[in-house]
Amino acid sequence: MIGFISANTPKVVLITGTAHGIGKSTAKYLLDKGHIVYGGDILVDENLYLNDIGGIALEMDVTNQEHVDNAISRIIAEQGRIDVLVNNAGIAVGSAIEDVSMEDAMYQFEVNLFGIGRTVKAVLPHMRAQGSGTIINISSVLGKVYNPLLGWYVASKHALEGWSDVLRLEVKQFGIDVVIIEPGLIKTNISNASAKYYEKYSKNSEYKNFYGSPYDSEENSFNDYSDPIVIAKVIEKAISAKNPKTRYSAGAYSWILLTMRSILSDKWFDKLIVKVTG
Numbered sequence: 001m002i003g004f005i006s007a008n009t010p011k012v013v014l015i016t017g018t019a020h021g022i023g024k025s026t027a028k029y030l031l032d033k034g035h036i037v038y039g040g041d042i043l044v045d046e047n048l049y050l051n052d053i054g055g056i057a058l059e060m061d062v063t064n065q066e067h068v069d070n071a072i073s074r075i076i077a078e079q080g081r082i083d084v085l086v087n088n089a090g091i092a093v094g095s096a097i098e099d100v101s102m103e104d105a106m107y108q109f110e111v112n113l114f115g116i117g118r119t120v121k122a123v124l125p126h127m128r129a130q131g132s133g134t135i136i137n138i139s140s141v142l143g144k145v146y147n148p149l150l151g152w153y154v155a156s157k158h159a160l161e162g163w164s165d166v167l168r169l170e171v172k173q174f175g176i177d178v179v180i181i182e183p184g185l186i187k188t189n190i191s192n193a194s195a196k197y198y199e200k201y202s203k204n205s206e207y208k209n210f211y212g213s214p215y216d217s218e219e220n221s222f223n224d225y226s227d228p229i230v231i232a233k234v235i236e237k238a239i240s241a242k243n244p245k246t247r248y249s250a251g252a253y254s255w256i257l258l259t260m261r262s263i264l265s266d267k268w269f270d271k272l273i274v275k276v277t278g
Contacts, residue, residue: 011239012036012079014071016062016119017089018050019043021188022138025228026086026235031055033236036079040071041089062089062115063107072122081130084239085123087116088138090156094194095201096210097151104197105152112156113163124171133176134239137164138231141184141254145261145269148210148277149198168246179238180247184254185225210277226251 013030017023018039027039031054040060041047050057056078058071075082093100093108120135127133142150143157161180168178202211230250238244249258261269 010034010036011083012038012075012081013084013086013239014038014040014075014082014119014123015086015088016040016060016115018055018057019046021190022183022186022228022231023086023088024049026088026232027055028053029229029232029236030239035084038071038075040067060089062119063110065118068118068122072119072126076126082123082126082133084134084136085119086136086138086235087119089115090138090190092150092153092190092194094149094153094197096149096205096207099201099205099207100152100197108152108156109159112153113159116160117163120167124176127176128171128174131175133174134179134244135167135171135176136179136181136235136238138181138183139164141182141249141251141257143180143182145257145273147273149207150194153194165246177244178246179244181231181234181238182247182249182254182258183226183231184249184251184257186228186231186251187225188228224252 013035015023015027015030015037016039018027019041020043023039023041027037027050031037037050037055038058039047039050039055040058040062042059042061044057044059047057047059058074060067060071062068072082090112091108093104116137123133123135127135137160139160140157142154143161146154164178164180171178198211202208205211234248234250238248249255260272264272
């Protein structure tokens, strides 16, 4: 059966990582637009605000299959469908590639790629049965460009971009759209969260030229970053479109970074990045 939902019909939406940042802004914005929003997060207490503003807070660790299955089962039991999945939950393991333990590197992928895969696999049978759905994967401009001390994060986002392209080809036949969002520099907690890895690995690192001032100045330049609402509005635009684009980029420096990457050779882009960060 091919499903059809009017652009004006409230959609049933699951967003992962709604305790803070892009996920929180998106949950609030979509609720304001009249959609039915379920928000999952591992930070249970910090996610409870959703229940107070008309949403539904779920305990959801995307690395936990039981959490994922329970979340999807509850949504289907209560709503009978799931129209939109926004895969937003993510972490950034910061530090030089050589410094990061394989345990931390694998956890980076467990959250940023396999956690998304786990959630997508759980929703696909329901979207396929209803003949419609939109899957939105939150990538990053770092899914196209790169930055020292974020090698494992960059790798996870590059992987997500390619994986999403393949997924789009496979599920289009079922009336399911796959959209990639590539945020630029956004005011979220992810930079602060990655700082614990810098602290863990920087002391004995051979890559001290990349640690320090550029990352100290990151907080000082936080005012240049975009508010997460910028991404929330792009997400709402994508889920409201009859024929959404495959990719959207938004937020501070997104356009310039992606443009420079497309026109510069690898070596010239390397020089640019080293000049900015080194």
